[in-house]
Amino acid sequence: MITFTTTINGKSYTRTVEARLLLSDFLRHECGLTGTHVGCEQGACGACTILLDGQAVRSCLMFAVQAEGHAITTVEGLSDDPKNLHPLQQAFRDEHALQCGFCTPGILMSMVPFLAENPTPDEATIREALSGNYCRCTGYQHIVCAIQRAAGVKPKNAHPE
Numbered sequence: 001m002i003t004f005t006t007t008i009n010g011k012s013y014t015r016t017v018e019a020r021l022l023l024s025d026f027l028r029h030e031c032g033l034t035g036t037h038v039g040c041e042q043g044a045c046g047a048c049t050i051l052l053d054g055q056a057v058r059s060c061l062m063f064a065v066q067a068e069g070h071a072i073t074t075v076e077g078l079s080d081d082p083k084n085l086h087p088l089q090q091a092f093r094d095e096h097a098l099q100c101g102f103c104t105p106g107i108l109m110s111m112v113p114f115l116a117e118n119p120t121p122d123e124a125t126i127r128e129a130l131s132g133n134y135c136r137c138t139g140y141q142h143i144v145c146a147i148q149r150a151a152g153v154k155p156k157n158a159h160p161e
Contacts, residue, residue: 009077025095035075047132049106075105097146099137
């Protein structure tokens with residue numbers, strides 16, 4: 001057992017856990033942050049993506065204790081008020097960019113730093129950035145439009161305001 005401290009969504013957590021506990025399982029089962037989903041458990045699907053010190057990482061590929069001293073943001077940390085969503089969350093809502101919602105948190109967490117680094121991406125750049133996140137319910141067009149909307153780029157085939 002190892003005791004460690006990390007900050008999640010601005011709140012400090014100190015826990016004693018088994019050394020082999022995955023960060024994704026820690027977030028879901030120890031912290032109750034169930035927006036982080038576990039799909040493939042191999043880092044390929046992107047459903048478990050969180051921000052670690054602002055960078056998108058796959059939480060199923062990290063041990064919880066590796067987060068010692070780091071700042072984590074989960075999808076729950078994007079907005080603490082459902083009436084005041086993060087701009088990317090609002091764009092996903094406006095563009096109907098989710099189906100079952102399983103992949104959505106990972107996509108959001110991947111796209112937050114992507115948009116910070118690429119403030120006005122074109123469609124091809126967005127599709128390339130999305131290549132690490134699987135969605136089995138959609139053809140990605142609404143997701144691409146939502147990301148364009150969040151970036152302030154007028155999406156082709158966008159839903160009316």
